[in-house]
Ligand SMILES: Cc1ncc(C[n+]2csc(CCOP(=O)(O)OP(=O)(O)O)c2C)c(N)n1
């Protein structure tokens with residue numbers, strides 16, 4: 001593989017392609033990721049959007065994009081990507097489009113669509129080896145509709161539909177594992193709070209063909225309950241507590257890019273957010289905090305065993 | 309030009325081939341599968357240059373179709389029944405995208421109960437989607453309708469998807485003689501895909517289907533879609549005039565059969581209307597002035613042509629091959645609204661439901677309908693809507709119910 005153009009923070013793109021003044025909340029971790037992805041991919045990108053918060057990026061007559069945009073529906077953005085990709089290929093073969101008129105096709109989707117009603121379209125796009133990037137911003141709930149529980153909501157989080165003490169009894173769906181089980185060209189986790197890592201991964205994805213996943217954790221001040229200014233700090237804590245592993249799947253193998261050492265206790269992360277406040281107030285919920293810690297410990301133990 | 313025997317499904321595949329489609333996103337459903345299988349064979353045998361891709365659902369299939377048409381390729385697809393409804397969200401969506409493409413619907417009754425046989429509740433559920441609708445009665449019409457549909461859809465003032473409907477079984481699997489246009493004449497009628505400035509391509513940014521805030525913008529775009537659909541009336545007139553010149557076959561928006569001097573008109577759509585034609589001949593033989601009015605184009609609704617066909621008649625019977633529970637026949641409502649306010653509108657306008665789930669409509673039933681209309685004209689009283697259903701069908705049904713009950717009782721005993 002060729003060497004990355006992003007070696008240090010000063011190499012990060014400063015082109016700032018995405019316009020400002022969008023309807024996204026201040027401190028939106030999802031928007032942060034989209035900004036950087038766009039800067040690395042460039043203007044000849046078409047975003048195929050599934051219903052979610054980001055749908056409100058383009059509101060008539062404004063768009064923050066210098067390239068193209070197609071809003072589809074909640075369930076079928078990958079099929080929209082299929083149609084555009086196929087049509088571009090047909091036209092390139094016909095000679096009615098030149099090589100520099102080609103587009104990088106990127107699905108822009110939330111976790112709710114990705115792990116729920118859009119999963120069938122996503123899985124089928126991988127089956128067909130569709131040449132596209134799938135950018136999922138994971139705010140761990142149906143954010144646009146008021147942060148109800150989605151397939152990506154983590155254990156113990158309170159949401160608009162799991163307001164009971166203890167929060168969500170279930171567990172977060174592992175979208176990364178679903179993708180890698182189907183052998184895509186590439187898959188990576190990343191987040192805006194670690195920009196260098198994110199830039200390198202988008203760069204890698206950009207230069208490959210086939211189905212490519214960029215799964216970003218998207219700290220969401222509105223849905224998670226924290227001050228917008230803490231968005232980056234919370235993103236970093238997700239990595240340093242080991243709750244959000246930074247990893248890559250390439251050439252058929254999963255590689256962890258950063259093994260947090262020492263790993264901070266999960267409560268350092270949980271305490272920063274209103275959705276987990278019930279784990280600490282009025283009484284510490286040792287059982288749930290312990291469950292969350294145990295799941296994280298088990299994950300990293302397995303990683304270490306595999307590495308050994 | 310070649311004359312050959314084709315099923316309705318093969319005719320649909322030929323229509324796509326003669327239209328030189330670039331792209332076919334597909335998903336199988338009975339009775340549509342023969343269409344996509346035929347095209348895939350032609351592609352494999354190098355007889356057709358087209359990219360075909362199997363999607364995992366009709367919802368995705370329609371999304372891919374709309375997205376590809378937005379990127380500037382001639383797109384064709386096909387479905388039926390449950391599939392059309394599964395994709396319903398995207399029918400409205402792609403009409404809003406203002407993309408030209410042709411979708412075949414092979415009509416089949418809707419679940420529940422699940423059936424394979426035809427009626428029109430599927431296609432009529434898409435009535436208000438913004439997609440235009442052509443309703444075929446013969447295999448010849450299927451081939452021709454597809455060529456005409458692309459001509460209309462690709463007009464800049466229209467740019468809407470067109471659904472070409474053919475009935476499952478009675479047309480899809482029925483062989484009829486079809487005159488196939490040759491490639492050159494077909495290409496003269498339907499030139500290469502007409503590109504649009506808003507298509508996706510690098511270096512020319514475009515945003516499609518962006519959100520709007522407020523009813524003002526929303527109403528504007530929705531009404532624009534309506535105006536585009538209405539513009540299809542003239543575009544259709546122009547396309548069918550050219551078609552007649554090149555191929556000698558006429559496609560008025562409303563087909564009228566022995567209707568000029570008719571006192572009573574039947575109104576029907578689709579292939580079952582050929583049964584009505586036969587009945588009209590028999591009624592004429594018996595001395596009754598009866599005719600048939602068959603809308604070929606249902607969206608946009610050619611109101612002026614429909615009025616011209618029905619105004620001044622003594623009585624009308626609308627025979628709906630669909631059922632809107634809690635309302636009755638869907639076409640009946642459409643015809644009524646078109647006639648309202650005309651000074652010489654028919655005194656009697658009767659409603660019948662028939663042909664549900666492929667149930668046949670017999671000649672004697674058309675005789676009965678004509679007699680009902682005459683009685684209504686004479687008495688000035690319109691009878692309630694009627695379901696075409698015979699005593700012997702009811703007897704058979706009762707027998708099946710008896711069997712079903714016996715089984716249910718048997719299960720209870722066993723448990
Ligand atoms: C078919 C359908 N059902 C429901 C909705 C309502 N809806 C719009 S956005 C959304 C939430 C999407 O969640 P996610 O994919 O996580 O994106 P986020 O809103 O969090 O950005 C829902 C439920 C819809 N647009 N379409």
Ligand code: SF4
Pocket residue numbers: 023024025026027028029030031053139143144218219220221222223
């Ligand atoms: S709700 Fe969350 S994900 Fe949505 S725009 Fe606001 S911060 Fe971003």
Ligand SMILES: [Mg+2]
Pocket residue numbers: 052110111112137138139140141142143144150
């Ligand atoms: Mg979400």
